[in-house]
Amino acid sequence: MSAFKNAYLEHQIKRWMASNAHHFVRPDWRRHVQPGSDLASVFELYERKYSPDQPRVPAGSHEGGQWTNDGSASGASRNETTELSAQSRQRGKGHHELPQALYRNLPLPEETRKVFDKATTGPIPSRGHQWDNTHREYNDAVRKLMNDFMAENNIQPEQMTPEQAQSLLKAVRESPEPRISNYNKGIRMLQFLYRLRTGVFRGNE
Amino acid sequence: MTIDKQERDWELIYGEISRTLERFGKEDAFGKGDYWLVDDNWGNHQQKIEVQNLSLIKPQIVKLLQKILAPYQDWEIVVAIDVLDHKTDWPAMGLVIRSNEIIDGLQRQYFPTEFQNFEYEGSRRGTDRD
Numbered sequence: 001m002s003a004f005k006n007a008y009l010e011h012q013i014k015r016w017m018a019s020n021a022h023h024f025v026r027p028d029w030r031r032h033v034q035p036g037s038d039l040a041s042v043f044e045l046y047e048r049k050y051s052p053d054q055p056r057v058p059a060g061s062h063e064g065g066q067w068t069n070d071g072s073a074s075g076a077s078r079n080e081t082t083e084l085s086a087q088s089r090q091r092g093k094g095h096h097e098l099p100q101a102l103y104r105n106l107p108l109p110e111e112t113r114k115v116f117d118k119a120t121t122g123p124i125p126s127r128g129h130q131w132d133n134t135h136r137e138y139n140d141a142v143r144k145l146m147n148d149f150m151a152e153n154n155i156q157p158e159q160m161t162p163e164q165a166q167s168l169l170k171a172v173r174e175s176p177e178p179r180i181s182n183y184n185k186g187i188r189m190l191q192f193l194y195r196l197r198t199g200v201f202r203g204n205e
Numbered sequence: 206m207t208i209d210k211q212e213r214d215w216e217l218i219y220g221e222i223s224r225t226l227e228r229f230g231k232e233d234a235f236g237k238g239d240y241w242l243v244d245d246n247w248g249n250h251q252q253k254i255e256v257q258n259l260s261l262i263k264p265q266i267v268k269l270l271q272k273i274l275a276p277y278q279d280w281e282i283v284v285a286i287d288v289l290d291h292k293t294d295w296p297a298m299g300l301v302i303r304s305n306e307i308i309d310g311l312q313r314q315y316f317p318t319e320f321q322n323f324e325y326e327g328s329r330r331g332t333d334r335d
Contacts, residue, residue, distance in 0.1 A: 092246075093212065093246050093247070093248045094245065094246070094247060094248065095245050095247065096244075096245055099234060099244075100234075100244050100245075101234030101235070101244065102234075120245075122248075123246075123247060123248025123249075124247050124248060125247060125248040125249035126247070126249070130253070130283045130285065130299070130301070130333035130334075131283070131285040131286070131297040131298055131299040131310065131333045132285065132297055133255055133285060133287035133292075133297075135243060135245075135253075135255070136234065136235065136236050136241055136255050136287060139234050139235055140235050140236065143235060
């Protein structure tokens with residue numbers, strides 16, 4: 001998702017979430033909402049939004065002051081770190097806008113490859129629709145879009161520039177192809193719900 | 206550069222699953238093989254496999270996948286059935302494999318006869334929301 005859209009969504013969420021939002025939720029909402037559902041997550045967020053008991057990330061880190069469940073940054077202890085391979089470091093978290101299977105084995109220039117590696121949504125730890133196959137269908141559709149893009153612009157992988165990579169990613173984001181646009185809409189909804197649930201308003205990590 | 210524990214565990218489990226499944230089938234991200242092990246890390250404690258060939262959900266293979274999770278008790282492997290010839294006439298279904306249980310959401314009545322009798326030790330019926 002573009003930085004512009006991230007900023008827009010963030011602004012809208014902050015704009016429309018009233019400071020007393022929890023007063024508009026029935027006290028007995030749990031009787032009517034399925035536990036663990038996305039709606040339940042949102043209502044729980046309203047309930048705890050201004051609880052003085054809820055821990056925050058300690059000051060001193062870049063997430064300092066944000067709500068958290070356990071007082072640590074992003075749920076995982078920052079002390080639990082380790083070194084991994086160069087491949088894993090490049091992967092990044094979240095959905096890759098250009099599926100890795102499409103470019104992993106292409107002889108791309110390193111700077112171009114980095115553009116695709118970095119084009120992720122950032123973490124979205126939602127369970128989503130687990131037994132669906134929309135990701136594979138997205139891969140299929142993006143593969144066709146990429147092939148058409150490369151052919152129309154007469155681009156050979158080994159000569160693809162970072163700017164051309166950005167143009168391809170823009171085409172993916174703006175594609176009207178239902179398998180692509182519907183998947184992207186689903187991703188945006190999950191990001192929205194994740195941010196509502198966690199109060200984390202950040203771009204790609 | 207350092208990464209967090211989730212990322213480290215994701216990589217380790219991904220590698221284990223990959224090495225296990227490549228013994229039984231061919232991976233393809235576009236549905237032309239036997240399975241696809243989803244290569245995006247969404248930041249949760251989950252791996253996802255989309256299966257095109259029902260042979261990949263034989264109990265002995267599922268057991269091997271479950272063993273991978275023994276040291277990772279808060280992780281799960283989601284197996285989604287994605288048989289291309291039945292994209293429209295089969296409902297979404299699959300398995301959720303955890304170290305201590307298997308959520309069985311297969312609807313075997315749709316399967317060819319030879320796949321209808323698969324049973325998983327320690328499994329219970331459920332959905333992908335369990």
